[in-house]
Amino acid sequence: MRYVKISKENTYKFLEHLKATGALYAPQKISDRFYDFCAISDVHDVEFEYDRTIRPPRRFFHLPDEKMFNFDMTRHELTPVKTQAEHIILFGVHSCDIVGLRIMDAEFLDEQKDSYYETRRKKGIIIGLSCLPDEYCFCNVRRIEFVDAGFDLFFHELPDGFLVRVGTVTGHKLVDPHPELFEEVSADDTKNMELFEEKRSSMFSIYGNWDNLRYFLELRMDHPMYDRESEICLGCGNCTLTCPTCRCYDVKDLPAINQVNGERVRFWDSCQFRSHGLVAGDHNFRATKKDRFFNRYHCKNAYCPETTTSYCVGCGRCTYFCPAEINFKRNLMEIAGYRGAV
Amino acid sequence: MTRKKIIRPINVDHVARIEGKAGIDVTIEDGKVTVAEMNIFEGPRYFEAITRGKSLEDATAVFPRVCSFCAAAHKITGLQAAENAIGLEVSDQTRKIRELLYIGDYIESHSLHLFLLALPDFLGYPDAFSMAEEYPKVLEAGMRLKDIGADIQTVIGSRYIHQENALLGGFGKLPSKKQFASLGRRLKYLRNTAEEALETLVSYRPWPESEMSRLHLALEPYDGTYSVMGNTVHASDDTQFNAAAYRMRIDEFVVPHSFAKHCLYN
Amino acid sequence: MMTIIEECTGDCRPRVGVYALTSCYGCQLKLATVQKIIDISNMVSFESFYMLSSASKMAADVDVAFVEGSVSTERDLEELMEIRKHSRILVALGACSVNGGVQSWAEGEMDHDALHKCVYGDSKLTMQGLQATPISKHVDVDYYLPGCPPEEDEIMYFISAFLIGTFPEPKDYPVCAECRLAGNPCILIERGEPCLGPVIVAGCKARCIGFDVPCVGCRGPVPHETAWFDSLAQTFLRKGMTEKQIRQRMKIFGSHDPNIERMLHSILGGETE
Numbered sequence: 001m002r003y004v005k006i007s008k009e010n011t012y013k014f015l016e017h018l019k020a021t022g023a024l025y026a027p028q029k030i031s032d033r034f035y036d037f038c039a040i041s042d043v044h045d046v047e048f049e050y051d052r053t054i055r056p057p058r059r060f061f062h063l064p065d066e067k068m069f070n071f072d073m074t075r076h077e078l079t080p081v082k083t084q085a086e087h088i089i090l091f092g093v094h095s096c097d098i099v100g101l102r103i104m105d106a107e108f109l110d111e112q113k114d115s116y117y118e119t120r121r122k123k124g125i126i127i128g129l130s131c132l133p134d135e136y137c138f139c140n141v142r143r144i145e146f147v148d149a150g151f152d153l154f155f156h157e158l159p160d161g162f163l164v165r166v167g168t169v170t171g172h173k174l175v176d177p178h179p180e181l182f183e184e185v186s187a188d189d190t191k192n193m194e195l196f197e198e199k200r201s202s203m204f205s206i207y208g209n210w211d212n213l214r215y216f217l218e219l220r221m222d223h224p225m226y227d228r229e230s231e232i233c234l235g236c237g238n239c240t241l242t243c244p245t246c247r248c249y250d251v252k253d254l255p256a257i258n259q260v261n262g263e264r265v266r267f268w269d270s271c272q273f274r275s276h277g278l279v280a281g282d283h284n285f286r287a288t289k290k291d292r293f294f295n296r297y298h299c300k301n302a303y304c305p306e307t308t309t310s311y312c313v314g315c316g317r318c319t320y321f322c323p324a325e326i327n328f329k330r331n332l333m334e335i336a337g338y339r340g341a342v
Numbered sequence: 343m344t345r346k347k348i349i350r351p352i353n354v355d356h357v358a359r360i361e362g363k364a365g366i367d368v369t370i371e372d373g374k375v376t377v378a379e380m381n382i383f384e385g386p387r388y389f390e391a392i393t394r395g396k397s398l399e400d401a402t403a404v405f406p407r408v409c410s411f412c413a414a415a416h417k418i419t420g421l422q423a424a425e426n427a428i429g430l431e432v433s434d435q436t437r438k439i440r441e442l443l444y445i446g447d448y449i450e451s452h453s454l455h456l457f458l459l460a461l462p463d464f465l466g467y468p469d470a471f472s473m474a475e476e477y478p479k480v481l482e483a484g485m486r487l488k489d490i491g492a493d494i495q496t497v498i499g500s501r502y503i504h505q506e507n508a509l510l511g512g513f514g515k516l517p518s519k520k521q522f523a524s525l526g527r528r529l530k531y532l533r534n535t536a537e538e539a540l541e542t543l544v545s546y547r548p549w550p551e552s553e554m555s556r557l558h559l560a561l562e563p564y565d566g567t568y569s570v571m572g573n574t575v576h577a578s579d580d581t582q583f584n585a586a587a588y589r590m591r592i593d594e595f596v597v598p599h600s601f602a603k604h605c606l607y608n
Numbered sequence: 609m610m611t612i613i614e615e616c617t618g619d620c621r622p623r624v625g626v627y628a629l630t631s632c633y634g635c636q637l638k639l640a641t642v643q644k645i646i647d648i649s650n651m652v653s654f655e656s657f658y659m660l661s662s663a664s665k666m667a668a669d670v671d672v673a674f675v676e677g678s679v680s681t682e683r684d685l686e687e688l689m690e691i692r693k694h695s696r697i698l699v700a701l702g703a704c705s706v707n708g709g710v711q712s713w714a715e716g717e718m719d720h721d722a723l724h725k726c727v728y729g730d731s732k733l734t735m736q737g738l739q740a741t742p743i744s745k746h747v748d749v750d751y752y753l754p755g756c757p758p759e760e761d762e763i764m765y766f767i768s769a770f771l772i773g774t775f776p777e778p779k780d781y782p783v784c785a786e787c788r789l790a791g792n793p794c795i796l797i798e799r800g801e802p803c804l805g806p807v808i809v810a811g812c813k814a815r816c817i818g819f820d821v822p823c824v825g826c827r828g829p830v831p832h833e834t835a836w837f838d839s840l841a842q843t844f845l846r847k848g849m850t851e852k853q854i855r856q857r858m859k860i861f862g863s864h865d866p867n868i869e870r871m872l873h874s875i876l877g878g879e880t881e
Contacts, residue, residue, distance in 0.1 A: 031793035055791055064789040073772065234806040234839045236784035238794070252777065255768040257647050262768075268789060273781040274834045289836065323784070323796045323806060324843050358662035361633045385630030385680030386737045387711035391718060391726035396856055399802075403824040404710045404860060410634030410757065458640070458660065469661035471649040492641070500819050502641075503634045503757045504826065507819040514820035596731035601681075603728075 004175060004182040005189050007161040014181050015043035015091065018174070022087025022125070025060065027053055037090060046092065048157070051134050052317055056244035057097050058104050060088050061120045065267040068116065068251070074260050083119045092129040092155075095147040096139045096315040099307060100244025101126065102150040106306035107247055125170060128154035130196065133204050135341070136316025138329050140201070141210040144309055158192045206333070206340030214301045214310065216336040221294075223335050230293035232324045237270035239296065239318035239328070245311050248276065271295045301332070348372060359459040359469070361411045367599075382602035398424040398510055406504045411454060413504050414447035414495055418571075424510055426586075436512045437564075437571070439498060443508060444570050446494025450502060453491060456543060457484025464546040483539035490528055497521050557607055561585070577607060622771065625656040625670040626701075627691055629677030629684040630740065631709065633659055635702035636676055638757040648767060667694040672770050674753070678704040678711055678740040685738070685746060692747040699766065700742070700749045703756035707828040708864040710756075711740040713856075715863035742864050751776055756826035756861065759811050779810050780832050783823055787814035795822055800847035802857050807835040825861040835862070838871035851876040 006014060018024050019040060026046040028038040035050040037057060071078045093101075108117040128151040139145045147154070152171035155162040163185055166172055175182055240246040250269040255262040269276055272293070277286035286292045300312040318328045330342040354366040363384040369377035389408060393401040405420035406413035418440050425432060432440075457480070458470045467473040474481055492502035497517045499505025507514045558578040563569035575591075576582045583591045593606040626636055636659045642648070654661060655668035666687055667673075673695035679685050692698055700706045708715070714723065720739040743749060753766055753776075762776075769776040783805035787794070792814055795801040803822035805814065809830045816823055829835035837858055844854045855872055862868050 030791070031798060033798050034793040036791055054793065055788065232839055232842060234782075234784075234836050234843065235834055236782050236806040238784055238788055241785060241788040254765060255772045255774075257644055257651055257764060257768050257771065259651070259768075259771050268785075270781065270785065273785070274832050275780050289834070321788075321794060321797065323794060324839060325846070356658060356664070356666060358658045358664055359660060361637075361659065363628065363658075383681065383683055383735055385678075385684055385740075386724075386727065387630060387680065387709075387740070388714070388723040388727050389711075391723045392711065392714040394726070396713075397853060400824070400857055400860055404713065407632050407634075407710045407756065410632040410637045413632070413634070454637075454641075462662070468663035469654075469657070471646070471654070471660075474646065488641070500815055500821070503638055506816045506821050506824065506826075509821065514816075515818075596728050596733070598732060598734045601733065601735065601737070 002166040002172065002175075003185045004164045004166065005158070005161060005185050006155075006164055006182050010181040011155075011162060012043050014178065015040070015046060017178060017181075018089050018091065018125075018127075019043065021174075022089050022123070024089045024091060026091040030054070037092075040091075048092065048129065049132075050092070051131075051136075052094070052315055052320060054242060054317075054321060056242060056315075056317070057090055057093055057101060057126075058244055058247070060090065061101075061124060062104065062108065062114075062117050062247060062249070062268075063120075066116065066265065068264045068266055070261060070263050071253075072261055073255075078264075083116060085119075085123065087123050087125060088120065089125040089127065091127045093126055093151070094129060094131045094315070095145060096137075096142075096313040097244050098126060098128055098147045098150040099139075099144045099309055099313045100315070102307050103245045103304050103309070103311060103313070104247060105150075106304055110306055125174070126151045128165075130154075130156045130200070132200055134316070135205050136320050136329070137204065137314060138206060138210075138316065139314035140204045141206055141208060141338075142310055142312065142314040143209055143211075144313055145200075145204075146197075156193050157196055158189055163189050163193050205342070206329075206338065208338075208340075210310075210332070210336070210338065213332060213336050214303060217298055217301055217332075220335050225331050225334050226290055226294050226297075229326055229331055230290040232326055233272075233289060233293050234324050235272050235289050235292065236323065237272045238321045238323065239326075240270040240272055241268060242317040242321045243300070244313060244315055244317070245300075246270070250275075271299065297328075297332070359462065361409060379599050382600040384601060386601045398428070402510065403506065410503045411451040412447055414443050414499060414508075417499070417505050417508050418444055421508060421510060430511055432511060439513065439516070440508065441569060441571050443495060443498045443505065446491045446498065446502075448491070448570060450488050450491025450495065453484050453488035457481060457488070457539070461543065461546070464543075480539055480542045483535050483542075486532060487536055487539065490525075490532055493528075494525055497525060559607070619653055621651060621653040622672065623655045623668070623670040624652045624767075625668050625673040625691065625695060626654065626659070627656065627667070627673060627675045627677075627687070628659065629675065629688060629705070629743070630680035630711065631677030631702065631704045633676070634757040635674075635705075635755075636660075638755075638760065639674065639701070639763055642760045642763055644764065651771060652767070667691040669694050670696070672697045672699060674699045674701040675743055676701040676705050678709045679743060679746055680711060680738055680740045682736040682738060688743055688747055697750045697770065698747065699751045699753055700744065701753050702758050703754060703826055703828055703861055704740075705743050706752045706754045707861055708740050708742040710860060712742075712863045713860055715739070715859065716869065745864075752778065752831065754809055754827045755811060762811055778831060780830060780834060781810050782806050782830050782835075783808045783810050783812065783814050783817075783827070786810045786812070787817050790814050790818060792817045795820065796843070796847070800849075802844060802847075802849060802853065804840070804858065806840050806843075807837055807858070807862070809835075825858070827861075829862045829865045829868070833867055835865060835867070836871070837862070837865070837868050838875050841872055841875040845875070851878065 024040045025037040026040050027035045027050040028045050029047055030036045034054045036053045036055055067081050069078045069080045108114040151167045154165040248269040249266045251266045253264050278284045286295055301310050304311050350370040352368040357364045365381040367379045402420045402424055406417040408416040462469050462473055465473055495502040500507035560576050561572040562574040562576055564572040573585050574582055575585055594603045597604050640660055655670050656664040658664045667690040673691050703709050766776045787805055796803040801822040804825040805823040807829055808823055808825045809827050841854050
């Protein structure tokens with residue numbers, strides 16, 4: 001792997017170059033407590049120190065709401081919708097979200113190819129950014145706190161800039177044309193990266209790993225936590241819609257008023273909604289709020305063979321953005337009997 | 343020789359092309375109108391009662407629901423009343439933007455009434471759809487005026503029916519300068535359309551002079567401009583009073599044939 | 609389900625009636641001012657639409673009737689019965705028709721006599737008012753199109769679906785879903801605003817929260833008994849709202865929800881049960 005260094009000042013210049021390459025999105029503060037990946041017009045608006053975005057990065061490749069095709073009911077024809085071909089550059093993606101995107105890839109590229117996702121994903125450029133955990137983070141016990149794939153560039157914070165890991169050919173192509181912005185990594189820089197990683201490790205609220213979690217979940221399906229917590233649950237879907245790896249969607253046909261044309265759209269769904277488990281004959285696989293609450297705990301903690309991780313990446317969004325303040329991390333620890341700060 | 347009295351009742355069961363539900367009963371005896379009643383049978387919603395004891399925030403969210411055609415008026419009036427009650431002064435900016443919202447409502451509701459509801463009567467059609475082929479131009483002009491009024495309300499108030507973005511003390515979020523500028527450009531562009539459409543509308547029919555004695559009330563604009571907000575009520579009989587004295591100067595009373603009350607000015 | 613009349617001579621367009629009981633007329637106004645109203649009027653025949661047409665009838669024989677407004681008078685009730693008899697499909701249009709509307713705010717607090725006395729005093733009227741109720745308390749309703757007023761895309765979706773002989777799929781998820789997708793910050797989490805988004809049915813694309821205004825609940829509770837007033841009441845209590853504030857706010861548009869009283873009682877106590 002190639003490593004280079006960039007100063008903070010040059011980082012802004014580099015961001016300018018990125019902006020010229022495609023649509024640049026990076027974290028911005030959108031309110032007192034929340035951040036989101038926003039289209040960047042002024043590179044100085046980019047937030048380098050943010051906790052988590054309210055919308056996960058998957059939204060750029062699997063749109064929250066998209067038209068799939070137009071149809072003609074008299075000629076029985078459908079016209080595919082052309083997806084845009086512009087590069088989508090995500091700057092400032094944390095390691096949890098990078099693994100989140102790899103899980104999305106596993107499902108939408110490897111498992112069952114989704115052309116809508118693929119077209120956009122091929123145009124995606126992912127630039128990672130190091131972070132410091134808060135009390136909601138638990139990527140470390142998910143063993144993904146330091147990613148080794150899934151990014152084109154990864155920026156590691158140094159006292160005077162960033163140490164950049166170049167992860168792909170695309171990454172090289174971004175760095176190589178601008179030798180004036182980058183320098184070689186010095187021994188001091190490496191030492192500083194080591195210190196940063198040390199500091200970062202010491203800040204997690206829990207340690208060890210949760211490799212056996214899914215077995216405890218299977219063994220304790222009747223744990224009283226599910227009753228207690230599902231009663232507080234609002235069933236609002238915030239946990240799944242902010243999750244970087246949830247990918248359920250629903251499809252709907254919208255006929256036009258002329259009785260001839262129409263369009264098929266798809267939009268994000270959530271297992272927390274009643275109709276998610278509803279099938280023909282009014283049968284519902286998850287008829288109660290508790291069933292739906294339970295489903296997420298088991299779906300998220302299943303094992304993704306392609307990434308060799310759990311589907312939960314420990315980003316903390318489902319807790320941070322839960323209006324009912326249901327603590328996913330604490331509830332999982334309760335079931336598996338893990339110790340540590342909540 | 344005794345002449346038999348001729349009594350002719352005229353009943354309009356359901357007046358069409360109005361907002362709300364009303365009927366008209368007229369009785370003519372020997373060529374003279376003896377009964378003329380407008381029955382507002384639109385059901386009562388008891389706004390005065392249901393908002394009692396409720397929080398100002400919740401109550402002012404409910405008031406625009408009095409009427410969809412003039413929802414902004416009810417919203418702003420409710421807010422002003424609530425602010426008066428708690429002694430909350432709003433900024434000039436808030437007052438002016440509210441006024442603009444109100445004017446949007448004015449433009450929209452008046453265009454709707456004139457071109458969509460009243461015009462078919464002048465031209466002898468049951469509704470605006472059926473006159474679309476014969477009179478596309480005036481109808482289109484009316485619709486464009488309605489649209490700009492609706493859009494002013496949407497940009498400022500969140501939507502043109504039941505605006506939610508007008509709160510005690512101000513707004514949730516203000517429109518951008520760009521949005522205001524764009525509305526301004528459209529309004530200037532529509533000025534000729536508006537004048538022309540009004541001329542056309544007036545020309546369709548000789549307007550009868552009403553000889554009935556009547557009283558009009560209007561608010562004196564707070565800033566001396568042509569406005570719709572103020573605190574002093576002027577009557578066409580040259581009297582005036584402060585809006586706060588409403589209950590002293592205007593007597594509301596119930597008539598048995600209508601859910602809407604009648605008023606007397608004194 | 610609507611089948612387009614197969615054998616007909618002359619005007620073969622589906623017949624539609626738009627009626628109002630007691631309401632602000634906003635649902636009809638919304639319907640009348642959708643961008644494609646002229647297209648709609650070409651595709652269907654409006655047999656009754658008092659707000660727009662003097663060629664209206666109470667009640668006309670129609671394939672689809674849209675009824676806005678609550679049942680708030682004896683005459684409303686008579687008209688609703690007539691409308692049902694003359695309509696193949698009946699759609700409850702808007703908050704009053706679906707949920708009883710804001711006029712039901714005092715439900716469980718003041719009965720009709722008290723309401724009447726408060727507004728009309730001891731005066732007697734020749735017409736009889738009633739405690740406001742949603743139309744489903746009196747007749748079978750085929751579809752519900754919520755909103756105060758309903759949204760343009762949903763009106764178009766309903767009419768288009770009927771036109772091709774299918775039925776509109778109802779939404780059964782809350783405003784929060786659309787709010788997250790819209791990228792709004794959550795004002796309930798962040799500022800403890802009394803936002804009803806978690807219990808109110810989606811469709812508005814979280815318009816108000818986009819204006820930084822908390823949801824007042826105008827689209828009504830999420831249907832199919834998935835509006836969790838009890839859970840939201842707990843959240844609101846934690847945010848510092850009082851029992852009275854919570855109860856009043858949830859009941860502006862939700863007082864006729866079959867579960868609201870039981871759920872609020874379980875958390876807040878008091879009132880009925």
